[in-house]
Amino acid sequence: MNAADRTPVAVPAPHEREELEAALRRPDRLLELVLGAPDRLAADVLAGAQLPRLLVLLLLASTIFALPYGCIFGAAACWKVATLYLGATLICVPSLHVFATYLGLRMRFAPLLTLALAIPAVAGLFSLGFAPILGFLKATMSAATGPDTISWRSLSTMLLVAALAAGIAQLGRCLSAVPIGAGRRGLGTLVLGWLLVFLYVTARMASVLELW
């Protein structure tokens, strides 16, 4: 089979301005935007027309959705989970951009940031989903700690890791949906390496924030 016979990858339509504005007004639309169609999110990055709006929406989602989970640690700690995911991403994105440029992948900062923000947005969303579970565990489990005890805090670590895994999976889905970057394979390898650094930073930040 020669190259001409290959069917081209169908690039999905990017979000319209009205759709993004609706997502700003309605949380269910925001949720759908963040989680529902990773291929369209990637198409937005590729088109680049609505990036500022999309960036605001993803930042908003990363912050707001993570608040309820943080509240379970106490009202004063409600910001911690949002800071964990968003902070680690924002710290690590510049390095991704510099490395991508260095390797000749020709990607601008804003599209890379938008793609990377899929991680904290989806992780924040999953933490929202896990919040009732953690609340239930906290209400039904002893607060005592010891060498052989399993507390709700140790289970929270597991849930936070699961939420982060969902965020990383979403980034993977975005990247596999459309051909982003000049050398797609190169970007995939770079992102894999970057994820290792990102995970290390996240783990350190979680210990600093006393989330695990």
Next chain:
Amino acid sequence: MHAVSLIVSFVAGRARPLLELVAGAALYGFAAGFGHDLHYASRDMVKFPLLLLVTASVGATSAWLVALLLGLELGFMATQRLAVALFRDVAVLLGSLAPIVFFLACVGRGRGDDPRGEYDLFLGSNMAAIALCGTLALLRQVRRLSVAGTISRTRARAIALLWLTLWLLVGGQAAFWMRPFFGYPATRGVRAPWFLGEEPDLRGATNFFEAVAQFVRREAMPADLEQRIGRLGRSAEPRRSQRGRSAELRSRKASRQR
């Protein structure tokens, strides 16, 4: 009048799976609790449906998000209906096993008076029944998911497995917190609290996850298990004798009045 009947039929249609869930779980709860005594049976009639409802509702949001992540494009309520259908299936299947469990409970109660009696056998057979019903309901759910969400069977399987993990996490802890469901034969007559909550079990676990960890590590039961269970039973004696004394006092008072 027509509108009223429409509303009634709508509510009945929506509430039916929930009612079936409660009825099935209550029936099974009664049979399982009867292995101990009527007191446990009546409580388990409430506790088993409550356990299923708590598990379904606490894990609801995460179940929906997991389904969305794996490409099941259904709304929140539609996903919840599918989830409730799974719990309804488990409850109905368990309810159908209630006569068998009731028979086993009666047989177990009739055998011996030692502190543990046939507790382990009865508990084991109930765990097997729950596992069987759960597996059957899950297999049916996979089919239901692939039809409702028009997704591949592999994806439906992945969603069902993730849901199972979520509900085991919640349901396991809920079940631990809502103890006692079965109760050792030695504790018959003891007015146990509705929920033991964080109180340590006989091996010292204060939650479901510690109990699982102890099971995985194959930690041995305490050497003085029989004595401990015996003590649980004896702790009821003063209360029982006090009740007996007060009944005696009441009858004496009545005869004096006469």
